[in-house]
Amino acid sequence: MSTPCIDIHSHFFPRNAPDFARKFGARSGPWVTLHDHGDGTGMMMLGDKPFRPVHSALWDTAARLAEMDASHVETQIICATPVMFAYDAPAVEAAHVAASYNDLALEFCAPSGGRIRALAQVPLQDADLACAELTRAMRAGCVGVQIGNHVGPREMDDEGIVRFLAHCAHEGAAVLVHPWDMMGGERLKRWMSAWTVAMPAETQFGIMAMILGGAFDRLPRDLRICFAHGGGGFPYLLGRLENAWHRRDVVRGDSKHPPSHYLDRFSVDSAVFDPRALRLLIDTMGTNRIMVGSDAPFPLGEEHIGDLVRNQPDVNPADRAAILRDNAKTFFRL
Numbered sequence: 001m002s003t004p005c006i007d008i009h010s011h012f013f014p015r016n017a018p019d020f021a022r023k024f025g026a027r028s029g030p031w032v033t034l035h036d037h038g039d040g041t042g043m044m045m046l047g048d049k050p051f052r053p054v055h056s057a058l059w060d061t062a063a064r065l066a067e068m069d070a071s072h073v074e075t076q077i078i079c080a081t082p083v084m085f086a087y088d089a090p091a092v093e094a095a096h097v098a099a100s101y102n103d104l105a106l107e108f109c110a111p112s113g114g115r116i117r118a119l120a121q122v123p124l125q126d127a128d129l130a131c132a133e134l135t136r137a138m139r140a141g142c143v144g145v146q147i148g149n150h151v152g153p154r155e156m157d158d159e160g161i162v163r164f165l166a167h168c169a170h171e172g173a174a175v176l177v178h179p180w181d182m183m184g185g186e187r188l189k190r191w192m193s194a195w196t197v198a199m200p201a202e203t204q205f206g207i208m209a210m211i212l213g214g215a216f217d218r219l220p221r222d223l224r225i226c227f228a229h230g231g232g233g234f235p236y237l238l239g240r241l242e243n244a245w246h247r248r249d250v251v252r253g254d255s256k257h258p259p260s261h262y263l264d265r266f267s268v269d270s271a272v273f274d275p276r277a278l279r280l281l282i283d284t285m286g287t288n289r290i291m292v293g294s295d296a297p298f299p300l301g302e303e304h305i306g307d308l309v310r311n312q313p314d315v316n317p318a319d320r321a322a323i324l325r326d327n328a329k330t331f332f333r334l
Helices: 020-024 061-070 091-112 127-140 159-171 185-189 193-212 234-247 275-285 317-331
Strands: 005-012 032-036 041-046 049-055 073-080 116-120 144-148 174-178 225-227 267-269
Touching: 005 174, 005 317, 020 091, 061 073, 061 091, 061 116, 073 091, 073 144, 073 174, 073 317, 091 116, 091 127, 116 127, 127 144, 127 159, 144 159, 159 174, 185 193, 193 225, 193 234, 234 275, 267 275
Parallel strands: 005 073, 073 116, 116 144, 144 174, 174 225, 225 267
Antiparallel strands: 032 041, 041 049
16 A cells, blocks of 8 residues: 655635635736636636636545545645735735635635645735734644745845745744746747746746845744745756856855755755656755655646655655655644
8 A cells, every 4th residue: 555645735726716806906916716617627717818727626625635545645735826826916905815815725624634734825025914914824723834936026035025934933834935927928838838947947046045145044944944846946956056156256145155055944845757856856955855745736736646756766764754744744743
């Protein structure tokens, strides 16, 4: 029988989301809605345009539990789809949106008997409002927060974002950083390049901002922060960045140490989909800094959750157990 795992990176969207377009108007949109086809499938809509085909595990707790059972997932952490962040909306509106979705996420989790746990979202464009909603959501039952890797031109080393991350450490909230609002413009419309090329680049940029922007040097060491999608391009390009840091002063930014010094300050998920990539991730980050992440229930997620880790050659039983379950238990204080 397959070893159970904890999946720390999956998404949800409520069937009956509030009508934010009616409440706030087109000026703050486009807003996300769900068209439930009634046959177990649906379409996420962004304004009046189709955004992503989906199925019932996105909004139906029973369907999600059935998929978890099929993949031997013991516990799953859910979070918003990044298009729900509302970082472009006025901050007060985004705070209302975040609170609404956070309450709906907890409703989604409630029938699961503790097997499904929620990450909050926050209005990251306003540090004070973000801190307030984080505190409220944690008190309500969330186990942490998911944030995007930037807010417009403000990167992860932005003063307000760093202040929010310090508040997360104070509250004991785990942080998952998810790429969104990808760079690249029109070129990304071919071959789903926003997901296959730009998302890994955005994730790498987020980690670089934390390191070279001096954010890790300003934040407490007890901050628990994880970057999605195996850290994007960062593990593969660490050597390139390290070489540049030592040879060109301009690359060093505000960091006190070379990039490799900070590898014990963050974790990554295992959503790399290839045993060679996972081997590099293990060699770079160490087994204590990797947790299973599936990106379920979207089509580009891991179909059989945890199997990449379960079937990875040359990993001893203790390290395999750490990646499959133990690291997540500690990271999210489950």
